[in-house]
Amino acid sequence: MAFVWLVVVAYYLGDDGGASLLTESPMGLAIMGVYLRVTGSRAAATVLVLFHEVTMYISLYNCYVSVAWLAWTFSQNKGLPFSGFFVKVSSHFNQPFRTLGLLTVVDVALGPFRPRGVAIVTNILAVVYILYVLSFAGLPTVMPVTKDNMNYAGPMMLGLIVLALAGWCISDRKRFQLPDVHFDS
Incomplete structure (x- = not known):
């Protein structure tokens, strides 16, 4: 589905390679310019951009929590500085809140x-x-x-x-x- 979407977006970029999309877009977002060009409606373009945002935030949350659990496991093995601090899990929420702040390249x-x-x-x-x-x-x-x-x-x-x-x-x-x-x- 993403490939088909990219083909459609590439088709609607126009002859200038999408440069005019930034000037057409009210917020300076090229994807907003594409959706405005395709739909001709600011409301429809906004809704389509919001679909991207909702998908991104749902995915981001899941990635964020999974990496937090990875960092928690890493601290159990004494792989992080101050592992004793980061190994704690909230008993009320059952989440490793202390490691939620540690999301960096360490998970690589x-x-x-x-x-x-x-x-x-x-x-x-x-x-x-x-x-x-x-x-x-x-x-x-x-x-x-x-x-x-x-x-x-x-x-x-x-x-x-x-x-x-x-x-x-x-x-x-x-x-x-x-x-x-x-x-x-």
Whole structure:
């Protein structure tokens, strides 16, 4: 479905490659310009953009909570600094609220992924995909770029990667204990 949607969107970008969509859009969102061009209605375009937002927020919440549980598991194995603090789970909500704030690139290095026969391929594909996504994180969202409208996602991600690698090299590799995992046939 996403491929068909992308083909339709590409068709409606126009001869200028979509550059005019930013000027047509009331909020500077190219996708809003596409929907305005297709539907001819601001209300319909707004509803279609809201469909994207709802899907994104539902997906984001699920990703956020799953990574929080991964960080919680990582702290159980003493893989995080201050693991005793982050291993606590709210008894009332049954959620690891302390690890919900720790969602950074650490979840990329949470331990080995070893399904038989595909571990290397899966890990390489994961790293390539992450690098592909991160290559767009620092691109500007508005031109010309000023200090007020700069997209700081790229520099922040690079800083987090440097901090994570420094933490691993300085102390985490000595403290972290891999869990004893056995795979059934």
